[in-house]
Every structure is written in structure tokens, then in C-alpha cells.
Amino acid sequence: MSDWGFLFRVVASANTIIANIDNKEISDITPEERKQYKAEAYFLRAITYFFMVRQWGDLPYQTDVNDVSNKERISQVTIFKNCIPDLSGALDDLPWTYPDPSKRGPRAMKGGALILMMEMNMWMACFDEANENAYFQQVVTLSNRLTGEGSSYYELLPLDNTKEIFKGGSRESLFEIGQDANFDERFGNFATIANLTLRTPYKPAVTNSTLYYNLFFLHQLYDDDKNGPTDRRIDNWFERAYMYDNTGNFVFLKFQNLFGSDNPNDSKIIFRYADAWLLRAEALEKLGDYAAALQAVNVIRERAGATLFTGGENISNLGTNMSLEDAIWWERERELMGENSLYYDLVRTKKIFSSTYTPYTMDFEDFVNGAWTYPIRSNVLTSNPKIKPNPYWL
Numbered sequence: 001m002s003d004w005g006f007l008f009r010v011v012a013s014a015n016t017i018i019a020n021i022d023n024k025e026i027s028d029i030t031p032e033e034r035k036q037y038k039a040e041a042y043f044l045r046a047i048t049y050f051f052m053v054r055q056w057g058d059l060p061y062q063t064d065v066n067d068v069s070n071k072e073r074i075s076q077v078t079i080f081k082n083c084i085p086d087l088s089g090a091l092d093d094l095p096w097t098y099p100d101p102s103k104r105g106p107r108a109m110k111g112g113a114l115i116l117m118m119e120m121n122m123w124m125a126c127f128d129e130a131n132e133n134a135y136f137q138q139v140v141t142l143s144n145r146l147t148g149e150g151s152s153y154y155e156l157l158p159l160d161n162t163k164e165i166f167k168g169g170s171r172e173s174l175f176e177i178g179q180d181a182n183f184d185e186r187f188g189n190f191a192t193i194a195n196l197t198l199r200t201p202y203k204p205a206v207t208n209s210t211l212y213y214n215l216f217f218l219h220q221l222y223d224d225d226k227n228g229p230t231d232r233r234i235d236n237w238f239e240r241a242y243m244y245d246n247t248g249n250f251v252f253l254k255f256q257n258l259f260g261s262d263n264p265n266d267s268k269i270i271f272r273y274a275d276a277w278l279l280r281a282e283a284l285e286k287l288g289d290y291a292a293a294l295q296a297v298n299v300i301r302e303r304a305g306a307t308l309f310t311g312g313e314n315i316s317n318l319g320t321n322m323s324l325e326d327a328i329w330w331e332r333e334r335e336l337m338g339e340n341s342l343y344y345d346l347v348r349t350k351k352i353f354s355s356t357y358t359p360y361t362m363d364f365e366d367f368v369n370g371a372w373t374y375p376i377r378s379n380v381l382t383s384n385p386k387i388k389p390n391p392y393w394l
Contacts, residue, residue, distance in 0.1 A: 002377040004056060007048050014045035015065040039090035043108035046083040047116055047175070047270075053079060053123070054344050057373045057390060070384045077128045080120040087113045096153040101169030105176040105267065111154050112175035114146045115271045118279050125286075126348040136283040143280035147296075154273045156303045159232050167257045168267025174276070177268040181259035187268065193338055194255035194264035199248070202256055208248030213337075214359070215244050221334045232305035233334065254338050269339060274300055278332045285324050297328050300335055329357070347372045366392055 020026075021038045029037070045063075052059055053076045060071035061079050091113055098104040118139045125132040146154075155171045157164060168176050179185050189195050196210040222234060222243075234240055242249040259265035281296035290312045298308045309315050315322045329351070333342055346352035352362045352372065362371055370390025381387050 002374050004052055004376070004380060007052050010048045011045055011062055012065065014041040015063060017041035019065045035093040039093035040108040042086040042090040043113055046087050049079055049083055050116060050120060055374050056376060057370055070386045072386045073388070077124050080124055084117050084120060087117050096150065104169050105173035106178040109174065111146060111150055112271060114142050114150070115174050115276050118142045118276065122279060123348050126350065133287065136286045139279055139283035140287065143276055146276050147280060156273055159236050159303060159305065162236050162254060163257055165272070166255050166266040166269060168269070172273045173269060174271040174273060176270055179265060179267050181263060181265050192255060192264060192266065192268065193252065194266060197250065197252035198256060199251060202251065203258065209250050212246050212250035215246060218244060221330060230305050230307060252338060274335050278328065278335060281328045285328055290324055293324060293328065297331050300331060
């Protein structure tokens with residue numbers, strides 16, 4: 001997790017495609033295919049930088065396949081400002097979707113590019129606060145297209161279709177890393193939490209689940225006085241009787257597609273349509289458009305069968321202490337739990353400073369010095385003397 005060399009190999013591959021795909025000597029692809037492959041390479045380079053920025057912050061930025069010189073790290077905001085024009089320019093050459101479910105999700109689509117730009121803008125708002133409103137407005141503009149024109153191609157599936165959503169290739173998926181044991185594509189046992197939060201009868205050979213959610217966190221998410229007794233995510237994603245159990249009986253059913261008797265076989269969903277609605281709600285609230293933000297977050301609550309939020313800047317049906325900002329926050333964590341968003345949400349909103357949102361807080365000085373990042377592996381520092389570690393890891 002500290003060696004970025006593996007991900008920079010993806011960047012190098014994308015750069016190779018971008019540099020060579022227009023070569024006239026390549027005769028076995030059509031002009032339309034050239035455009036699409038090039039657009040996909042821009043997407044893959046951008047999403048790889050997205051993963052790396054959230055892991056390490058500032059990075060060397062490399063786009064010239066022929067340039068092998070050592071480079072210093074540059075600002076993560078600058079990196080995203082370089083990636084976004086590439087994505088914008090690639091949009092028209094990406095399809096909205098694929099009729100073939102095996103390509104829908106694992107291949108780059110317009111929806112994946114749009115939400116990636118939304119995520120990048122939300123991240124930049126954290127590290128470039130002086131211009132945060134401009135980033136929030138960009139998120140709203142991008143979401144207008146994704147939830148408007150994009151609604152002809154993507155949808156929120158009924159909650160009873162949870163298995164379909166996380167198996168992959170559904171109309172809710174915007175980008176995913178495919179896994180299908182039928183084709184010998186398998187993640188490691190610890191790559192997702194599914195392998196650690198299921199037990200018999202879902203995994204017949206496993207008597208006790210290995211992990212369970214922090215009980216205080218679960219109460220924050222699902223206490224009836226906050227969420228109402230009708231939230232159908234409880235019965236679709238948990239065994240209600242063992243939801244607050246920490247003795248090995250806890251079960252998290254959100255990811256329960258198995259191959260054979262006990263091997264998790266879900267794709268890794270990176271972005272899905274629900275995320276787009278929640279980012280839209282968050283950006284609208286930041287801009288003070290409370291009515292539109294309320295409408296966006298209620299799209300998710302309606303799918304969940306949960307009591308709809310009412311009010312303005314504060315949510316009147318959840319008590320006077322619940323701001324709309326917090327209501328959207330907790331809705332995001334309810335909906336996306338287990339999908340690797342919580343930690344990065346804590347970082348980009350700076351809620352990681354507050355014990356209201358996590359028991360594992362970080363102070364401001366450590367945050368500024370890069371405590372939220374992973375350390376950079378020593379072999380990276382040795383091979384490129386221009387790379388300096390984040391101060392926290394010194």
C-alpha cells in the first residue's frame with residue numbers, strides 16, 4: 001500500500017496508448033475505435049491519479065511517455081486541474097453505456113467520467129478553500145448532466161436488487177473493477193469486507209464472522225429516532241437480530257454474491273449512481289440551495305424506504321440539532337458503507353477533526369503535515385531523490 005510504482009505502471013500504459021493510438025500504421029481498428037480507446041486511456045490515467053492522490057497527496061505528474069526523467073511531487077490540486085480538461089475532452093468519445101453487462105461498469109463510460117470529475121472537484125474544495133464555491137458549482141453543473149441526460153442510461157435499482165447492484169454490470173454502476181470467478185478473476189481474500197463479515201448459512205464453512213461495525217457508529221446511522229423504522233437497508237444489508245452483535249454473529253449482507261460455497265464474487269464498485277445524487281446534495285447544500293439539496297438526498301432515502309427529510313437548513317423532522325449538512329453526511333455514510341468512501345469523506349470534509357464523526361480523530365497540525373496519507377515506500381524515495389516524504393512520516 002506504500003509503493004506507488006504499481007499504479008504508475010497504469011499511468012505509463014495509458015500514456016503509451018494516448019501517444020500511439022493515432023499511428024496510421026495501426027490498421028485493424030476504426031477511427032471511432034481509436035477515439036474511444038484514447039478516451040478510455042485518458043479516463044484510466046485520471047482515475048489512477050485520483051486513487052494515488054487520495055493515498056499520498058502530492059505526486060509526480062507524468063503524461064509524456066518518452067520522458068523518463070525524475071520529477072518532483074506537485075500539488076494534488078494542480079494534478080486534478082490537469083486531469084479534468086482531459087476528461088472533459090474525452091466525454092464525447094465515451095459511450096453513455098453498453099448493452100452488454102460484461103462491459104457496463106468495467107469499461108469507461110460518460111457517467112464514470114462525469115462522477116470522477118465531481119469527486120475531484122469535491123476533493124479540491126478541501127485543499128483549495130479559497131475557491132471552494134467554484135468547485136461546488138462545478139459539481140452541481142456536472143451532476144445536472146449525470147442526473148438529467150444520464151437518467152436515460154443509469155438508475156437506482158430497487159433495494160431488493162442489492163445482489164444485482166454489487167455483482168456488477170448493472171444500470172446503477174458508473175465504474176467498477178470486475179470480478180467473476182467463472183472467468184478466473186478473483187480478488188484476494190482481504191480485498192473486500194465481504195469475506196470477513198459473512199458466516200453460515202451465507203458461508204457454510206465459516207461459523208463466526210471476523211469483523212463487525214463499531215456499535216456506536218451503527219447507532220449513529222440507524223437509531224430509529226434518526227432514521228425511522230422503515231429504512232429497508234436494515235433488513236436488506238443486515239441480519240436485524242445480530243446487527244449490534246460483536247461476538248461473531250454480526251452479518252453484513254450488502255456484498256453476499258458467492259462463487260461455489262464461500263468465495264465472495266462481487267465486483268468492486270468504485271462509483272455508482274447513488275454516489276452522484278449524494279455528491280450533488282452535498283454541493284448544493286454548501287452553495288445554500290437547501291431545497292434542491294433536500295430533493296437530491298431524498299432521492300436516496302426514497303429508494304431506501306426511509307422517512308423523507310423535511311425542512312430547510314435544518315431538518316425539522318429529525319429534531320433541531322440536525323443540520324441539513326449533517327443529514328446529508330449521515331445519509332452518505334449509510335448508503336455507501338462498506339464501499340471504501342468513509343475515510344476519504346472524513347478527510348475531504350475535514351470532519352476527521354471532530355469526534356462527532358469518528359472516534360479516530362486527527363489534529364489540524366498532523367493533517368497539514370500529511371498524517372491522512374500513507375507513507376511512501378523507501379524504494380520509491382531511493383530511486384528518485386527528488387521525492388520528499390510528507391513531513392508527518394519523518
